[in-house]
Amino acid sequence: MSQLTAKGLATKARIVAAAADLVFKQGVAGTSIEEVRKAAGVSGSQMTHYFEDKRALIRAVVTHQADTILAVHQELGKLDSFVALDAWANLNIQQQRLRQCEGGCLLGSVAAEVVECDAQARANAERGFERWEAVLRDGLTAMRERGDLRPEADPDQLALALLAAVQGGALLTQARRDAAPLEAALNVALAHVRSLAA
Amino acid sequence: MSQLTAKGLATKARIVAAAADLVFKQGVAGTSIEEVRKAAGVSGSQMTHYFEDKRALIRAVVTHQADTILAVHQELGKLDSFVALDAWANLNIQQQRLRQCEGGCLLGSVAAEVVECDAQARANAERGFERWEAVLRDGLTAMRERGDLRPEADPDQLALALLAAVQGGALLTQARRDAAPLEAALNVALAHVRSLAA
The missing domain is CATH 1.10.10 (Arc Repressor Mutant, subunit A)
Structure with a gap:
């Protein structure tokens, strides 16, 4: 192979x-x-x-979904301004609406299903989330270095919180068939980022 | 029956x-x-x-996990002060640490697995999340009425964002086997709530 x-x-x-x-x-x-x-x-x-076997295929699916998300982020460009972060949040919300709020997050939904069944699939999911988080962290770090965010802004914490908002918001949106939870989660996380503006 | x-x-x-x-x-x-x-x-x-059949059993499991979480919240008392919200966040983080960050959220993990397979299980998950959200919303509403939160604080949005922080934080924590994502998500959501203090 x-x-x-x-x-x-x-x-x-x-x-x-x-x-x-x-x-x-x-x-x-x-x-x-x-x-x-x-x-x-x-x-x-x-x-x-x-x-x-199916296990090997599902491991590949986890990485494939991470690749798909990263490709979208590549097209979206750097998330290194408040405008770019707002556009990113809106894209996440729009995607859910286009799918009638079905399916949840491409990566999060399959990750949730396999994380306790297969250590390698869990590791692939962890790696996928890390790559996604890195895109957010890089943008936030650039904003702090440029002086858009105050020095006390913590890009690690903010990136994790934004990614968690997407994940939790997507799951609640999926359960409710309504994008309000994802909107609320992203609004609150981004309001906090904005509160750290220089 | x-x-x-x-x-x-x-x-x-x-x-x-x-x-x-x-x-x-x-x-x-x-x-x-x-x-x-x-x-x-x-x-x-x-x-x-x-x-x-198994489907009927899993539907009951979804509601059972929601009942378990609601019972813990009953013991915890009303979430109607900043002190109570901090204690709530710490309890969520502690629970993950005690479980070596395995398993994710009691309700969220099973919900993620069944939401697209069985409409009744999805409805049970939605109802479970709603009950949980209501506990948060009631506390935040009381804080606004008492004047702890400013009038523009939106208890619906804040409750959804806090619940999404728990869900997304728990999934990332589960994938990473590390409570840092849940801590970051709750810190950011609670910082926003605190920014609305009167």
Whole structure:
């Protein structure tokens, strides 16, 4: 498996994307390998070639969802101003509304399902959250260095709190089918960041 | 089932408590009806008598976890002062530390696993979160009425943000096996509440 051809890599990526889509809609427990195989349009032997079992596939899904979120953040650009942070919060809220508040966070929902079942999947989720947090922390650090935020602003704490607001807000939004919890969580976390403006 | 004897109610409660315990440690997908039956010390026919299938049992687990959290809040007393809110936050953080940051939130972790699989379980989770939110909202409303919080403080928004901080903080804490995310999330949400002091 260490020497996948370009075609092999594409097939593997197609399987992971199909699995991520199904898991987001139906959960890990509600998604079978057979459904993923059909959705990806591959044979049983191809499935087994790329992923020895469901556990291996789900681990890849966790990392895939983190990659998807990071790609969106890449497009969004640096989160190093109050305007950029507001746009980021609005994007998170808009995404939930577009999905009728179903599914929760791409990464958080699958993470919650696997974190106590599989140590490697937990480690992948931790790594995904860390990468996301780093985007927020880098932006906040730049704001402090530029003097937009006062020196006592703690980018580590603020980044964690913003990410937790997204995660908790998304779960409550998912349970309630209403974006109000995510809006409230982000409003409050961002109000605190703004209170640290220089 | 509408006319359970006291003994029947006790047996049913024992099954739900055993299921809640196993689901918290292993997740819904990782817990079988047979494991629950053994842990509760009941027969197969008793299991089927009280819960026709796993789905029915998990719905009861969701409500049981909400009841457990509400009972703790009952003991804690009203959350209608800054001192009480700080004690509440510290209790949440302490609970995670005592559990080595495993398992996440009693209600949030099971809610995340079932919300897209079963509409009734989702409704039970929503109701559980609402009851929890109401405890926070009632305390914040009392603080505003007493004049501890300024009139522009919005108890609905603040209660949602505090609950989201617990949920998101607990998930990140669970993924990282470290209480720092929960601490950061609660510190930031409470700092905002404090900024609204009269």
